[in-house]
Amino acid sequence: MAQVIYGSEVSKDIRSELSEQIAALRASGRRMPKLAVILVGENPASLSYVTGKEKACTQVGMESELIKLPASTSQEELMAVVRRLNADPNVDGILCQLPLPDGLDSAQVIREIRPDKDVDGFHPINVGKLHLKEDGFVPCTPLGCMELLHRMGINPAGKRAVVLGRSNLVGAPVARLLLNENATVTICHSKTENLPQVCAEADILIAAVGRAKMVTADYVKEGAAVIDVGINRSAEGKLVGDVDFASVEPKAGFITPVPKGVGPMTITMLLKNTLKAYRQHEG
Numbered sequence: 001m002a003q004v005i006y007g008s009e010v011s012k013d014i015r016s017e018l019s020e021q022i023a024a025l026r027a028s029g030r031r032m033p034k035l036a037v038i039l040v041g042e043n044p045a046s047l048s049y050v051t052g053k054e055k056a057c058t059q060v061g062m063e064s065e066l067i068k069l070p071a072s073t074s075q076e077e078l079m080a081v082v083r084r085l086n087a088d089p090n091v092d093g094i095l096c097q098l099p100l101p102d103g104l105d106s107a108q109v110i111r112e113i114r115p116d117k118d119v120d121g122f123h124p125i126n127v128g129k130l131h132l133k134e135d136g137f138v139p140c141t142p143l144g145c146m147e148l149l150h151r152m153g154i155n156p157a158g159k160r161a162v163v164l165g166r167s168n169l170v171g172a173p174v175a176r177l178l179l180n181e182n183a184t185v186t187i188c189h190s191k192t193e194n195l196p197q198v199c200a201e202a203d204i205l206i207a208a209v210g211r212a213k214m215v216t217a218d219y220v221k222e223g224a225a226v227i228d229v230g231i232n233r234s235a236e237g238k239l240v241g242d243v244d245f246a247s248v249e250p251k252a253g254f255i256t257p258v259p260k261g262v263g264p265m266t267i268t269m270l271l272k273n274t275l276k277a278y279r280q281h282e283g
């Protein structure tokens with residue numbers, strides 16, 4: 001049976017470390033770190049994510065500001081909001097919740113965010129830095145995956161890692177992080193042939209495809225570490241991952257559940273990135 005690694009528990013430890021660091025800043029009378037979150041439109045999933053991010057800021061004693069804009073917001077209005085936040089010396093991190101409503105260009109918005117405030121790590125400057133192994137901001141979900149691997153006691157160096165999914169948000173950056181830690185990395189996607197066999201070679205398997213319970217035991221090598229990034233709704237309306245937990249748990253060495261796995265880690269890494277931005281701003 002696999003050891004189940006709860007991101008919710010790992011998150012608690014990291015958030016209490018962050019709380020202590022922020023309490024120390026407060027005690028010394030310093031300005032507080034601040035995250036600004038932009039939400040455009042009424043997407044209920046986005047609203048729930050954004051609420052979670054704000055709550056987490058409050059929990060660790062960080063400031064946050066939610067800028068809610070109507071779905072009718074124009075590109076230029078949205079860009080103006082980003083520019084205002086770029087110029088605000090009290091704002092350390094800026095996050096524009098994706099996806100944006102139809103008609104708005106997210107790539108253009110991301111490019112407008114100052115790279116030193118881009119706590120999502122989506123700006124091309126930060127994407128480039130990740131690939132050059134330079135210090136910058138790394139997207140939160142991939143960072144959370146790596147933190148969970150480390151907490152499993154796994155050093156990726158020399159290991160076979162397979163990443164299922166090649167999105168800019170998760171698949172591509174997590175593959176690069178694994179490579180940066182000297183894993184031998186394979187990225188699989190919808191055109192990959194013999195998918196289960198390729199996955200079954202992995203010592204580390206990261207599932208980030210967005211297909212409910214797609215990864216079954218035949219995709220998994222005995223004793224592998226399986227990290228499930230998927231957040232899907234089952235036919236019954238339950239939250240399920242990309243991994244068929246019941247089928248994979250007996251075979252894997254480590255596995256993350258959904259919910260309470262990678263999800264809470266994403267927000268925790270956002271807090272960590274915001275504190276990092278703050279420290280850079282404060283010198």
Ligand code: GUN
Pocket residue numbers: 095096097098099120140141
């Ligand atoms: N939508 C889903 N995940 C994310 C994320 O990590 N950052 C942003 N900005 N939008 C998202």
